[in-house]
Amino acid sequence: xxxxxxxxxxxxxxxxxxxxxxxxxxxxxWTRAILAGAQEANAPILIQTSMGAAKYMGGxxxxxxLVRDTVESMNITVPVALHLDHGAYEDAxxxxxxxxxxxxxxxxxxxxxxxLEKAKxxxxxxxxxxxxxxxxxxxxxxxxxxxxxxxxxxxxxxCIQMAATGLDYLACGIGxxxxxxxxxxxxxxxxxxxxxxxxxxxxxxxxxHGGSGIPKEQVQKAISMGISKVNVNTECQQVFAAATRxxxxxxxxxxxxxxxxRKLLAPGTKAIEQLVVDRIEWFGSTNKA
Ligand SMILES: [Zn+2]
Numbered sequence: 001x002x003x004x005x006x007x008x009x010x011x012x013x014x015x016x017x018x019x020x021x022x023x024x025x026x027x028x029x030w031t032r033a034i035l036a037g038a039q040e041a042n043a044p045i046l047i048q049t050s051m052g053a054a055k056y057m058g059g060x061x062x063x064x065x066l067v068r069d070t071v072e073s074m075n076i077t078v079p080v081a082l083h084l085d086h087g088a089y090e091d092a093x094x095x096x097x098x099x100x101x102x103x104x105x106x107x108x109x110x111x112x113x114x115x116l117e118k119a120k121x122x123x124x125x126x127x128x129x130x131x132x133x134x135x136x137x138x139x140x141x142x143x144x145x146x147x148x149x150x151x152x153x154x155x156x157x158x159c160i161q162m163a164a165t166g167l168d169y170l171a172c173g174i175g176x177x178x179x180x181x182x183x184x185x186x187x188x189x190x191x192x193x194x195x196x197x198x199x200x201x202x203x204x205x206x207x208x209h210g211g212s213g214i215p216k217e218q219v220q221k222a223i224s225m226g227i228s229k230v231n232v233n234t235e236c237q238q239v240f241a242a243a244t245r246x247x248x249x250x251x252x253x254x255x256x257x258x259x260x261x262r263k264l265l266a267p268g269t270k271a272i273e274q275l276v277v278d279r280i281e282w283f284g285s286t287n288k289a
Pocket of ligand 1: 140150178209210233
């Protein structure tokens with residue numbers, strides 16, 4: 001199946017009360033693992049690149065070609081959208097031109113008026129090419145590719161104005177943070193999430209960033225209240241690193257050609273695939289392809 005935009009399947013998730021996973025890729029192995037997990041779970045997904053990951057891989061064109069060709073070579077039949085995660089304005093426009101199916105314009109670090117103005121422009125240019133758009137209001141705590149957020153609760157009035165741009169899904173802080181959650185984290189603010197969904201109504205899918213490390217009950221409660229896309233990045237990195245560490249600590253790289261990257265990277269790749277299947281199950285999108 002060719003790549004598709006995210007609008008339809010994320011809106012379907014919002015309507016039926018489940019969420020679609022947005023998983024960040026970094027290379028060939030991660031791409032294959034994420035796609036294999038989605039196919040195994042028979043679920044629609046967004047495979048995402050941050051600006052940093054795209055730079056690491058050699059640019060957006062490389063990412064686009066890699067994902068598109070891998071979907072084809074693996075005979076992936078579930079809906080897959082290639083999405084830019086936390087894109088600056090120029091990067092969002094570049095990805096729209098290159099063929100990404102979905103872009104996040106993250107202007108959350110800008111003054112709100114400028115964020116809104118640029119979001120309108122990205123939405124117009126993206127929709128003219130059939131590309132889905134995610135925007136962000138307020139900041140999400142933690143750090144992702146140098147975009148640092150310390151605020152945690154999105155302003156409801158700003159959410160209303162941003163949704164009015166006609167965007168496809170909205171990221172808004174509800175106490176979530178990127179990276180590893182600190183021990184003293186107070187949890188998601190469901191009261192604030194309810195204020196946002198009450199204000200926006202049932203037609204605007206919301207995105208939960210920092211999906212790694214939020215307890216399952218909290219993730220599922222948030223989904224039941226209107227979160228329709230959950231981003232997972234850090235946790236894939238953690239399971240990949242742990243499985244690779246175990247392989248080396250057990251001395252398997254010294255076994256018969258165990259240093260071959262096709263063997264060395266296999267346990268980590270398998271660990272990502274399994275995590276993707278597990279998280280899709282948490283999100284309720286198993287068999288929703
Ligand atoms: Zn994020």
